[in-house]
Amino acid sequence: MRFFFRSRQFKVILGITVCLIAISLICFFVGGRLSPQSDITGTLAAPFRAAFTYVSNGISDIAAALSDGNEAMIKNADLENEISELREKLADYEKAVAENDFYKDYLEIKDNNPDYEFCPATLISRDKNDPYGSFVINKGSADGIKSHDPVISESELVGYVTDVGLTTSKVVTILSPDITLGALDNRTNDSGVVSGTLEFAEDGQTRFYNLSRSCNVAIGDYVVTSGEGIFPSGLLIGTVTSIGSDEYNTSIYAAVEPFADIDSLRNVMVITNFEGKGGLNPDGE
């Protein structure tokens, strides 16, 4: 094996590794962009991922329709084919209704916030190694998406765009500790900070902390964005499910269950522009 370390092959591998480390460092310091090779592979793979995600969603829809099926209908063998066709149509119909509702909700938000500019996107991939549910969408810089653009589902905050490629973008969710945003209790106006931890993410929740000990936050309250940083104000984050005190007893925190169902998201909207855009980054920079 020692001959390998003197060989030309070893020098080539070392050269490639050094180049890749240099690219990583450049991407890290520049920020907000996918590395060139990730951008190329992401762009190449995006249509295939989208197709497989479409197939997988179709399979889950049909499976859900079958599991909810009428037993009497299933017993009738002659009608099975017809039922299957009808179920497929029903799944398509439900999908169309859901999509219709989806766009209707956005129209409502758009009516309430005329300054918002949206870019609809579909989730095409998930990072299975990330316990915080980060994912990739099928829109990138070619569609006007920029790093740190907020991502919502209906009027509920999902996260923000971290890295942008030509036709794909990575999104970090509100369950992640990488996100830190100013938030308010909608009922009491108590302000705090929302950021995820592994412990909370395991239960599909995030943490609303730095709340003053005299605050009136209660279980069931809605938490919304305060408008500081990169997120517009008034976006729904979630509902308070429990309240606790920090380890030094100086402030309290609340567990917040996001309104957006992050595990089963299919379509999202990226807010590409809004009034007052350009505040602090969600990582505090």
Added chain:
Amino acid sequence: MQKKHHPFLALANILIFAAVIVFQTSELCDISIRTASPMLLLPLLCSYAFFSDIKRCVAAGMISGAFIDSISQGAYCFNTIILMLLAVGVCLAANNLFNKNIFAASVLSLMISLIYYIFLWLFFYLSGSDMESSVGYLLKYAIPSAVYSAVFVFPFYFIYNRFRKIKEH
């Protein structure tokens, strides 16, 4: 023994890698067991590198790593680099240190899975969050996922062992 060029095997290789990459990066089917989510490219690369040469290992590791980097949060070139180096490491170990059998392949698969997840933890979870969360990630996610990933070496080993036999005959 004279090795012949087999276009069918080359195509089969590409299809296997493409299928695993799509499986790994889409929501087609989730085979997670609680917090353990397998990284199928690790046992696949291990089995491929076990019967391959260094040039092919570098190419396979880099290309598959780049695909994973395109969906991983904050990864930049992490997967490209580590998968390439792990594939080269397996190739060298298989050719110089180990006999080519299923036991050696499983040991190497477990080793590279653990190395991959430990590096993932070191780079992305140790510094980014508090100690409790980072240790929690290591114990609850990284190590179970590494062990679960390593298990998948068996089917891939048998496929590539079969390919080797076809090449040699």
